[in-house]
């Protein structure tokens with residue numbers, strides 16, 4: 419919950435409200451309804467600007483703007499009788515006035531709620547009815563905003579959530595997520611109490627961790643999933659250790675063995691010899707545990723590509739991540755995913771410069787013609803990596819234009835000379851679909867030799883995620 423008496427919180431809300439041209443704003447996963455009014459009066463001979471924000475916190479994680487509700491509250495603004503707003507702020511203030519449409523904070527990640535739901539439907543369509551879907555929302559839901567993404571997916575029918583750390587699980591619980599949560603990347607014994615307190619299940623990814631874990635649980639009760647390494651050589655216990663470890667877990671009073679899992683080593687194709695071998699090893703381990711009467715309830719191997727293209731990786735639970743955000747590395751016939759994040763910024767400043775001008779740090783770009791340059795309020799601190807320097811493209815006025823010079827921490831320059839018209843305030847698409855431009859994130863990622871996973875997760879903290 420946010421303190422609406424706190425100027426910093428109000429500032430953030432204002433920035434987002436302005437950036438999104440939208441009265442439904444989202445701050446750290448909480449939804450607000452914002453109305454901003456600026457008035458100017460003359461007092462004692464000098465002009466006084468007063469800014470009034472009306473902000474009301476909505477149901478967490480739901481962009482439920484009910485028109486009737488809004489009209490009703492509008493009629494109850496100050497002076498019109500008691501207000502139904504949970505918080506109503508009247509603010510005659512200076513710092514807030516510095517926030518305006520030309521603020522450098524106009525880079526926003528729009529999150530398409532309908533797209534998330536549609537992608538989950540694709541996952542459901544690719545899996546049999548008894549197969550549970552654990553939506554992977556680690557790393558802040560791949561940069562999309564874990565609280566709000568999990569809120570939507572919980573509502574849309576995901577069965578459980580996968581996170582990387584206990585803290586990520588706690589964040590979801592604080593945001594009101596009730597479904598089961600599994601911490602996929604193990605945990606330090608010092609965090610076991612937190613995991614138990616928040617009803618998080620924890621994975622055991624290393625045989626050495628088991629005894630300290632049992633000790634840390636003490637008289638408590640911790641649900642665990644055991645990971646087995648089937649070829650990636652990163653996390654998971656050895657296949658030949660699984661039987662003994664499962665037995666030890668079952669005998670430990672405080673531990674409940676609820677799952678067995680592994681992870682596919684190819685994110686873009688599950689149809690390789692390597693994946694075949696992984697499936698085979700996993701199948702053997704499952705058979706061994708089953709034969710010993712120790713097979714836990716949940717058995718899971720599939721990532722997105724396994725989920726969408728290979729039913730023999732499903733067992734009774736799948737763990738899709740990137741496909742929920744609209745990306746499938748590789749191909750899957752008949753699967754239509756909807757890109758969920760559109761990163762948008764704006765034209766902040768325009769330059770008209772002659773031939774021979776240097777642009778940005780280190781003079782890596784020199785104009786070869788009279789050039790019109792747009793400065794964008796977005797740099798590597800916002801997640802637009804330095805790798806895009808002189809390589810990236812963004813969309814302005816329906817056309818792609820090239821990044822010129824080095825991407826800086828807070829700004830990026832693009833060459834807009836070939837556009838007939840361009841103005842300060844024009845929206846700029848960095849990736850996604852908007853304003854007549856489609857810039858698929860996988861294409862954007864390739865431009866700087868990376869993958870959509872990294873592009874998404876690098877989107878900076880100061881970029882508001884606005885769900886719509």
Ligand SMILES: Cc1ncc(COP(=O)(O)O)c(C=O)c1O
Pocket residue numbers: 554580602681685720721722723737738739740741
């Ligand atoms: C253990 C685990 N399961 C599932 C996933 C989801 O993978 P993907 O995003 O390729 O679907 C990941 C992602 O890295 C993971 O680490």
